[in-house]
Amino acid sequence: MVIGAGLAGLAAASALVERGFSVQVLERKSIPGGRASSYDAQDTGETVDNCQHILMRCCTNLWQFYGRAGVQDRIRWIDRLTFLEPNGRRSVLGGSRLPAPFHLMPSFFQLRFLGPADKWAVANALMSMLRSTGPKPDRPMMEWLRATRQTPRAIERFWRPILVSALNEEPERCSARYAFKIFREGFLSHPHAFEMGVPQVPLRDLYSPCVQHLRDTGAEVRFRSVVRRIRTENDRVTGVELDGETLPADYVVSAVSFDVMANLLPGADADPFFRRFPQIESSPISGVHLWWDREVTDLGHAALLDRQVQWMFNKTQDFARGQGGTYMGLVVSASRDWIRRSRGEILEIAEREIREAFPGTRGAAVVKSAIIKEARATYSVTPGIDELRPTPETPVSNLFLAGDWVQNGWPSTMEAAVRSGYIAAECILSAEQRPERVLVPDLPVTALVGRFPRTSL
Numbered sequence: 001m002v003i004g005a006g007l008a009g010l011a012a013a014s015a016l017v018e019r020g021f022s023v024q025v026l027e028r029k030s031i032p033g034g035r036a037s038s039y040d041a042q043d044t045g046e047t048v049d050n051c052q053h054i055l056m057r058c059c060t061n062l063w064q065f066y067g068r069a070g071v072q073d074r075i076r077w078i079d080r081l082t083f084l085e086p087n088g089r090r091s092v093l094g095g096s097r098l099p100a101p102f103h104l105m106p107s108f109f110q111l112r113f114l115g116p117a118d119k120w121a122v123a124n125a126l127m128s129m130l131r132s133t134g135p136k137p138d139r140p141m142m143e144w145l146r147a148t149r150q151t152p153r154a155i156e157r158f159w160r161p162i163l164v165s166a167l168n169e170e171p172e173r174c175s176a177r178y179a180f181k182i183f184r185e186g187f188l189s190h191p192h193a194f195e196m197g198v199p200q201v202p203l204r205d206l207y208s209p210c211v212q213h214l215r216d217t218g219a220e221v222r223f224r225s226v227v228r229r230i231r232t233e234n235d236r237v238t239g240v241e242l243d244g245e246t247l248p249a250d251y252v253v254s255a256v257s258f259d260v261m262a263n264l265l266p267g268a269d270a271d272p273f274f275r276r277f278p279q280i281e282s283s284p285i286s287g288v289h290l291w292w293d294r295e296v297t298d299l300g301h302a303a304l305l306d307r308q309v310q311w312m313f314n315k316t317q318d319f320a321r322g323q324g325g326t327y328m329g330l331v332v333s334a335s336r337d338w339i340r341r342s343r344g345e346i347l348e349i350a351e352r353e354i355r356e357a358f359p360g361t362r363g364a365a366v367v368k369s370a371i372i373k374e375a376r377a378t379y380s381v382t383p384g385i386d387e388l389r390p391t392p393e394t395p396v397s398n399l400f401l402a403g404d405w406v407q408n409g410w411p412s413t414m415e416a417a418v419r420s421g422y423i424a425a426e427c428i429l430s431a432e433q434r435p436e437r438v439l440v441p442d443l444p445v446t447a448l449v450g451r452f453p454r455t456s457l
Helices: 007-017 060-069 116-130 141-147 152-167 176-188 203-216 258-264 343-357 414-431
Strands: 024-026 038-040 047-049 075-078 080-084 090-094 196-199 220-222 229-233 236-242 245-248 252-254 282-292 301-304 311-314 326-333 366-379 399-401
Touching: 007 024, 007 060, 007 203, 007 252, 007 414, 038 203, 047 282, 060 203, 060 414, 116 152, 116 176, 141 152, 141 176, 152 176, 152 326, 203 220, 252 414, 282 343, 301 343, 326 343, 343 366, 399 414
Parallel strands: 024 220, 080 301, 252 399
Antiparallel strands: 038 047, 075 196, 080 090, 229 236, 236 245, 282 326, 282 366, 301 311, 311 326
16 A cells, blocks of 8 residues: 555555556555656646656656656757856856766856856865765864855855855755755766756646556555545554545555655654654745746746846746747745745746846737745755754654655655655565665766765764
């Protein structure tokens, strides 16, 4: 039994059903994907994603999961990242023929939004990251950046945009350990790891085939099935209760969020293992969708510097086929200030910043718009978070946890969700005396990176 048809639940179910298990998936919503989903905006009639979701080449388990479901062809890859200054000047970060960790160096030193001192400081810090997995004990990344004498401009135009986008948390709050991981895994260890994959279809059209794949391989997937309680006896799960129905289960994988999980198990607040879940903090993401009456830019994406809006994704090619105009998806990560703002305030800020950054918007009009606020988009990757993140194994012998918030070595990402689902499947296989590796290996570290000596910070 798998509770939840988000990425973690779908990944666990697919791994188990392919290994001969009889699997039921119960999902309270009418669509799969969890926090990576789509809906029809009432005020526009358009299908919009709750927020822009991307992956990187280093997301090996997520990519393999897409391959299982036959949807890899619905991902468009970007190998040159564009940064846009307030005056509209562009800089591009892309690979070269140099081996990792130097593959990005030629384009990095040509970035026009950083000066020579900024680049030297960043380069020195990146080399330090190659020699360590992070400071011990862990601390906020901003403390480490200041200790390594990063310039104000390097912090605001390089470190902050990347960290906030990747970890959904500000450098003043995010774990240096996980910040190191993002840069080591995503930018330094493999020449293609930094490349960014963008779904070419709404997320529900990406994950509906995943559900069909499960059904085709023998799993039962039920939507609008709300689990009210996990029933236990003698520290074992016996089944789950729905409205007016109880389903038996030999094993349960709970692939729901930490706040929901704490309410499913009677007496959980008396167990130290479960009692820590409410201590995990959340961090929000806000998305703004703008439809312009004409083509306003030739850019497919842009990281916006010195702005509240952090990313622009031009979704016209993929989502607005034949409709004319321009459809933009804007992203504001760690958007605590935006959660409290009204729709009018958000649209005013977003449209102003886009008009300032893109000269093609002169004379153009926004004909439709939609705003999405995900107040609990991810857990907050603060120092010491792993003391709160649970293992997939629980005190209940046949109950296992999955979700990006469960310990899997990664911060809150789609890759982390899939990894956690695969790890939960591995736990069940071990319980059945059938140990097997389900996780997919990481991208290989290049020989040059492997020669860097490890030191403690």
